[in-house]
Amino acid sequence: MIYRVGVLVTITLIALIFGRLAGSYTERSALRPLAEHYVSQAPFELGVSNIVTGILIAYRGFDTLGEVAVLFMVAATIGLLLGNDDGGAREAGMNRRRPAGEIVMTGSQVLLPVILTFGAYVIVNGHLSAGGGFQGGAIVASGAMLLLLADPAAQLNAAALSMIESVAGLLYVAIGILGLIMAGGFLDPRFLPPGEAGAFISAGAIPLVSALLGIKVGAELSVIINRFSR
Amino acid sequence: MIKMIGSLSILSGAVFLFSAGLGLVRMPDAFTRIQAGTKATTLGNILIVIGLAFYHPEWTPKLTLVILFVLMTNPISSHALSRAAHRIRTPMAPATVTDALADDETTGGSGGAA
Numbered sequence: 001m002i003y004r005v006g007v008l009v010t011i012t013l014i015a016l017i018f019g020r021l022a023g024s025y026t027e028r029s030a031l032r033p034l035a036e037h038y039v040s041q042a043p044f045e046l047g048v049s050n051i052v053t054g055i056l057i058a059y060r061g062f063d064t065l066g067e068v069a070v071l072f073m074v075a076a077t078i079g080l081l082l083g084n085d086d087g088g089a090r091e092a093g094m095n096r097r098r099p100a101g102e103i104v105m106t107g108s109q110v111l112l113p114v115i116l117t118f119g120a121y122v123i124v125n126g127h128l129s130a131g132g133g134f135q136g137g138a139i140v141a142s143g144a145m146l147l148l149l150a151d152p153a154a155q156l157n158a159a160a161l162s163m164i165e166s167v168a169g170l171l172y173v174a175i176g177i178l179g180l181i182m183a184g185g186f187l188d189p190r191f192l193p194p195g196e197a198g199a200f201i202s203a204g205a206i207p208l209v210s211a212l213l214g215i216k217v218g219a220e221l222s223v224i225i226n227r228f229s230r
Numbered sequence: 231m232i233k234m235i236g237s238l239s240i241l242s243g244a245v246f247l248f249s250a251g252l253g254l255v256r257m258p259d260a261f262t263r264i265q266a267g268t269k270a271t272t273l274g275n276i277l278i279v280i281g282l283a284f285y286h287p288e289w290t291p292k293l294t295l296v297i298l299f300v301l302m303t304n305p306i307s308s309h310a311l312s313r314a315a316h317r318i319r320t321p322m323a324p325a326t327v328t329d330a331l332a333d334d335e336t337t338g339g340s341g342g343a344a
Contacts, residue, residue, distance in 0.1 A: 101313060107306035114299070 046189065048203040053126045057209050061176065061187030067134075068169065068216060075165075075220045082227045100150050108150035115143035123214030127203040133213025140214070141221030148229040156226040161219045168216035175205055175212070236284025243277030246270045258323035260315050268308035275300045 031039060038059070039051060048054035056064055099105075119139035126132030147154050179188035189205035253266025276297050283293045316331055 100310065103306060104310045104313075107302060111302060111306075 046203055046206065048127050048206055050127055050129060050132075053132050053206065053210065054203070056132065057206050057213075058187070058189050061189075061209070064213070065172065065176065065187065068172070068213065071217065071220055072165075072169065075224050078224050078227050099152060104150050108146050112143050112147055115146065116140060119143065119214070119218065123211055124207065126210035126214075127206045133210045134217050136214040137217025137219075138221060140218035141225060144218075144222040145225045148225060156222060158223055158226055161223050161226075165216050165219040165223070168212045168219070172209060172212045172216065175209055179205070232284055236281040238281075239277050239284065240281035243274045243279075243281060246274030246277060250274060258325065260320045261312055261322060264308050264312045264315070268304055272300060272304045275304070 030036075038055060042048060042051045042054045042059075046054045046058050048058070100108075119136045119142075121136075122131035122139055123133055123136030126136070144156060148156070175189075176187040179191055180186045182191035184190065187209075189203070189209060192204040192208075247270065250267050250270030253270060254263050257263045257266050279293050279296050279300075283290050313331075322329070
């Protein structure tokens with residue numbers, strides 16, 4: 001009885017709260033002042049036609065650096081947790097999984113270049129249309145996952161991938177410091193000419209940062225997937 | 231007129247996608263469900279994309295790539311799924327008459343027929 005009363009009271013309270021929220025909702029016909037500033041100023045300040053990428057890499061560049069650091073910590077932790085039992089377990093795992101059939105092998109061989117190309121396209125078009133480093137990196141890593149799933153004997157070169165990832169991270173920070181020296185502040189992409197908004201080579205250093213992000217995220221996720229596939 | 235053809239194509243694609251969903255509910259075991267899902271969704275997706283090409287003729291190259299991608303991935307992934315289901319001995323419907331993959335493996339073939 002008391003339980004039911006409690007449930008009823010909770011539901012009524014929730015209904016009241018959300019009813020008030022829904023009742024006072026009016027659709028906004030104009031942008032908020034902050035959004036207004038970004039939408040009107042970003043194409044001129046940065047020369048970027050995709051405002052979201054501009055905000056992500058320029059205005060919130062430090063935040064993006066932090067996100068990449070979080071991903072790096074995840075990869076390092078997974079490597080620490082799963083890296084110990086390298087020898088015997090791996091051999092047993094290889095024996096357990098039979099190789100995939102001919103259709104799957106051929107299909108993955110045909111699809112892998114397509115997926116990697118699409119990932120590269122998404123990475124380098126981040127400042128023009130939807131996409132960017134994180135999304136493109138995830139697509140590249142899905143290609144690595146397809147490779148590992150289709151062919152159990154396939155081995156990614158984890159050492160080289162870690163090296164690529166570290167170099168990309170270092171270059172990212174180096175670009176940030178260049179912005180500090182030659183432009184307005186840390187991770188300011190305006191030390192390269194902004195160019196014409198909408199052109200492929202434009203928006204200062206944003207495409208560079210986007211490409212580095214894509215390389216870093218793709219390598220990192222591939223290393224993680226490689227760890228789990230053993 | 232052209233938009234009418236596109237709409238009809240999209241509608242027939244939607245009918246095929248619906249039949250795929252119906253097949254998932256109505257079919258008796260995993261293999262027949264995979265079969266219903268794959269065939270009908272492949273054709274349904276292609277018809278919908280073709281309908282889109284009638285609406286936006288300038289998208290045709292990209293839409294062709296989409297069709298090729300669907301044609302590549304959908305059958306192959308279903309093939310891999312059903313092979314895996316067969317390998318872990320997923321039970322078949324009682325009405326199943328023949329199991330070509332099992333026959334093939336016992337006779338030492340390399341698979342692929344039927």
